[in-house]
Amino acid sequence: MTARTQGRVIAAHGRHYTVELPDGALIKCFPRGKKNDATVGDYVELTMQGADEAALEKVLERKNLLFRSDENRSKQFAANVDQLMIIIAVAPNFSDDLLGRTLAGSWSADITPVIVLNKVDLLEGLEAARARLAPFYQLGVQIIEICARDPQQVEQLILPLLRDKTTLLLGQSAMGKSTLLNTLVPLALAATREHSVALGAGKHTTTSTRLYHLPDAGGDLIDSPGFQGFGLLHLTREDIERGFPEFGPYLAECRFYNCTHQHEPNCGVLAALGRHEINAARHALYVRLVEAKAAHDSYS
Ligand SMILES: Nc1nc2c(ncn2[C@@H]2O[C@H](COP(=O)(O)OP(=O)(O)OP(=O)(O)O)[C@@H](O)[C@H]2O)c(=O)[nH]1
Ligand SMILES: [Mg+2]
Ligand SMILES: [Zn+2]
Structure with missing residues (x-):
């Protein structure tokens, strides 16, 4: 019997994976049998078949898995992530809604989110973008303003956060994820593109998720294709509640232990909402997520 080797999935390409061994060798890996549920960031067990191919035998236990699920499809973003960097931009x-969902997905998976506001050189839209971020400042989320093309800014403001961690870059198309990656890992040579050049909705410049090593810092960065939806149908109502940490201090004031904070009498969350201590748009997002989940469950 061939000895088993361990490695980490750095890219997924439909039917096969690229797995990196501890010595840095890249192995083309096919799943054994039909099961094909490994994702970028997974630690896996392989049996070598020749010098640079292997069978993927087993996905090792995950620390976490970031996931989205919409009505007709679900998608694993990445596994074993220490930190999520949500990239938004002054323009486009x-x-x-997507920012709130991404934060909720992150908190409910126990991953710390950081928001990066990119393209702050586009001064015209800067104040408006900042104003829209006000509720997220109030939540205490770390928000970093950068120009992803500027190596000095990126080195000062972003690099220190990345050391010895696996960080996932997530966000809508054209926000500058791959631009930030290229500034941090010049050898990545990732394609980037003006949004106006992209051929309408559904076109992303980056088409698959991939993990890169930071050249000097020790730490990994995962670039991913932009998304247009972030369904959270796989989460229970309790998981969704964890995606809204600002509800936390008020939960003890709810009369019912299984309060859903939608219409119940003596609800601490609704009371705080009434006093404007909880942001109305955030509570409305919570209700949308819980209602979508309930509708989905009753039809499936
Ligand atoms: N003005 C300005 N433009 C930037 C900045 N960062 C990125 N861009 C531009 O924004 C466009 C989109 O950047 P990408 O890095 O391709 O965006 P992305 O998030 O990777 O997009 P997808 O791969 O489709 O998800 C490119 O034309 C970049 O040159 C910045 O700091 N300022
Ligand atoms: Mg990209
Ligand atoms: Zn309540």
């Missing part, structure tokens, strides 16, 4: 416009 970012979606508050």
Whole structure:
């Protein structure tokens, strides 16, 4: 019997994976049998078949898995992530709804999110973008303003956060994820493109998720294709609640232990909402997520 080797998935390409061995060798890896649920960031067990190919035998236990699930599809973003960097930009416009969902997905998976506001050189839209971020400042989320093309800024403001961690870059198309990657890892040579050049909705410049090593810092960065939806149908109502940490201090004031904070009497969250201590748009997002989940469950 061939000895088993361990490695980490650095890229997934439909039917096969690229796995990196501890010595840095890159192995083309096919899943054994039909099961094909490894994702970028996974630690896996392989049996070598020749010098640079192997069978993927087993996905080792995950620390976490960031996931999205919409009505007709679900997608694993990445596994074993220490930190999520949500990239938004002064232009094109970012979606508050998607930003809120991404944060909720991150917190409910126990991954610390950081928001990066990119393209701050586009001064015209800067104040408006900052104003839209006000609720997220209030939540205490770390928000970093950068120009991803500027190596000095990136080195000072972003690099210190990345050391010895696996960081996932996530966000809508054209926000500058791959631009930031290229500034940090020049050898990545990732393609970047003006949004106006992209051929309408559904076109992303980056087409697959991939993990890169930072050249000097020790730490990994995962670049991913932009998304247009972030369904959270796989989360239970309790998981969704964990995606809204600002509810936390008020939960003890709810009369019912299984309060859903939507219509119940003596609800601490609704009371705080009434006093404007909880942001109305955030509570509305929570209700949308819980209602989508309930509708999905009752039809499946
Ligand atoms: N003005 C300005 N433009 C930037 C900045 N960072 C990135 N861009 C531009 O924004 C466009 C989109 O950048 P990408 O890095 O391709 O965006 P992305 O998030 O990787 O997009 P997808 O791969 O489609 O998800 C490119 O034309 C970049 O040159 C910045 O700091 N300022
Ligand atoms: Mg990209
Ligand atoms: Zn309540």
